[in-house]
Amino acid sequence: MLRICSRFALIAALLLGALPAMAEITGKVRVIDGDTLDVGQTRIRLHGIDAPESDQPCTTLSGQNWACGDWITRQVRDRFQGAKVRCEPLSKDRYGRTVARCFVDGTDIAKVLVQEGLAFAYRKYSLDYDLDEKAAYVANKGVHGFVLQSPARYRLTRIKGRVGDDPDCQIKGNISASGKHIYHMPGQKFYDRTGIAPAKGERWFCSEAQAKASGWRPAKR
Numbered sequence: 079m080l081r082i083c084s085r086f087a088l089i090a091a092l093l094l095g096a097l098p099a100m101a102e103i104t105g106k107v108r109v110i111d112g113d114t115l116d117v118g119q120t121r122i123r124l125h126g127i128d129a130p131e132s133d134q135p136c137t138t139l140s141g142q143n144w145a146c147g148d149w150i151t152r153q154v155r156d157r158f159q160g161a162k163v164r165c166e167p168l169s170k171d172r173y174g175r176t177v178a179r180c181f182v183d184g185t186d187i188a189k190v191l192v193q194e195g196l197a198f199a200y201r202k203y204s205l206d207y208d209l210d211e212k213a214a215y216v217a218n219k220g221v222h223g224f225v226l227q228s229p230a231r232y233r234l235t236r237i238k239g240r241v242g243d244d245p246d247c248q249i250k251g252n253i254s255a256s257g258k259h260i261y262h263m264p265g266q267k268f269y270d271r272t273g274i275a276p277a278k279g280e281r282w283f284c285s286e287a288q289a290k291a292s293g294w295r296p297a298k299r
Contacts, residue, residue, distance in 0.1 A: 100167035103178065107163045109155040112147070112197055113188075115180065117163055123175040124188045125168055126204035128229045129154075129197035135248060136224040137264055143246050146224055150196050158187060195220020198229065225265065247284035250274050251294050260297050261289040267299045 108116040112129025115122045130136070134147030165178040180187045191197040192210040198221070199207040215222045226232075250262040250272050261283060262269045274280045283289040286296070 100176075103165040103167060103176070105163065107158050107161050107180075107182075109151065109159050112150045112154050112191065114175070115158075115163070115187075117165060117180075120165075121175045122165055122180060123171055123173075123177050124191075124197075125177050125179050126200055126206040127188045127192055127197040128200040129191065130221060130226060130229050131232055134226065134229065134232050135246075136221065136226040138224055143248055143264075144224065146221060146226060150221070153194075153196055154191065157190075158182060163187070193219075195222050197221075202230075227270070231270070247282045249283035249286065249289055251281045251283050251289055251292070253278060253280050259292075259294040261286070261294040262297045266297055268297065 103117050103120050103122070105118040110116060110121070111132045113124045113127050115124070130147040130150055132147045132151045133145075136144050136146035138144055161182045163180050163182050165176075165180040167176050167178045169177045171177050188197070189207060189210055192199055192207040193214055195214040195217075199205070199211040201208060214220065248264050250269065252260050252262060252272050252274065254260060262272050263286070274282060281292075283292070283294070289296075
């Protein structure tokens with residue numbers, strides 16, 4: 079019995095070793111957003127990085143709201159749109175996209191994006207670009223010169239309806255259980271967890287002056 083089991087184990091190992099690796103993907107790039115590309119008919123999620131979403135807002139150090147996600151998408155598009163790329167597939171993500179490392183003339187696209195502050199190292203999945211992000215942070219490059227949520231947190235709050243459609247109007251006008259009208263500014267303690275339900279009379283404001291004029295008072299923290 080032991081000899082038979084060993085024989086089956088050997089055959090299984092040989093068969094697994096004979097399975098082909100995922101084939102390289104080559105072609106011209108069409109940029110979807112800061113970390114997603116189309117190469118031919120294949121949608122590719124760049125391995126090891128996470129870029130702000132195309133509709134994600136940032137706040138400048140002077141307190142101005144800015145559509146940084148759209149800016150990043152345009153930067154990546156200006157840099158790589160139409161370039162001939164070679165991608166090494168690693169896996170598939172839960173959305174069916176091919177997760178891959180992609181290169182243009184031998185240059186790692188993901189590495190360039192992190193080095194230029196256009197994306198973060200996605201440490202949940204890889205530490206490949208950890209040092210590149212730290213260097214970009216020290217140099218205050220790209221997104222490191224602004225205040226923003228991590229892309230992962232932004233996606234979560236957007237799914238829960240906690241991010242406004244207009245990047246210039248991100249002040250949350252909430253109505254408490256006791257009926258008090260309170261507005262929350264980005265960066266305040268309860269901002270991220272506060273949802274806005276327009277059907278209940280809650281709303282988004284573009285400025286504190288607008289919120290106060292509409293009868294809302296500022297949150298204490």
